[in-house]
Amino acid sequence: MAEVSPLEEERRYPSTIGGAFYLAILALAAVGIGFVWSGDWRLGVRLLASGLCAASALRLVLPSRDAGMLAVRHRLTDCLILAGMGAALFFLVQTIPDQTP
Template sequence: MSEEPEEEPVSAEPLVEEDGQRRYPSTIGGAFYLAVLAVVAVGIGIVTTGSWRLGIRWYAGALIAASVLRAVLPAKDAGMLAVRKRWWDCVLLAGAGAALLFLAASIPDQPM
């Protein structure tokens, strides 16, 4: 059984321009991270307006999309999507997203 080499954390030091200005977002993964956060914010907004199932589905979709992005982006481009090893990030994000989808679908409506 061959083991994948461990991914080394990527330092933000080389991402600072020579004039001291930092590029934002510094990686394509950073842009995707911001997009995932925007979708989560939309989901939370939907929850606050009363449609909690739809909001939770948006939130779960954002987590599952983050999992897929983490799986396909190289380590140097993953940005803030890379927290742990690739497989662990993917499993946690996809698992949390799937659990939220399951819970939103399985919780029965409550009488008012």
């Protein structure tokens, strides 16, 4: 039997770069939820939407083995879902009228 060289062996540990980006997106989402909770819902939802769009862009440019937790499904599926949700949130923030009494 031929032995597998270390270069051909599949990585079994999480990627540092993908994990760092995932944590940054998660932090942005937490800040957005904090703004929503404090009363400035438009800014909070914009932050959530920008986090989703950033996650979509990162998923598109990072290789699957470096994407970490951003890689859930196929690359195109992940990008379309994340960008679609981000765009929908941006659209809703812009189209919902102010209802100040």
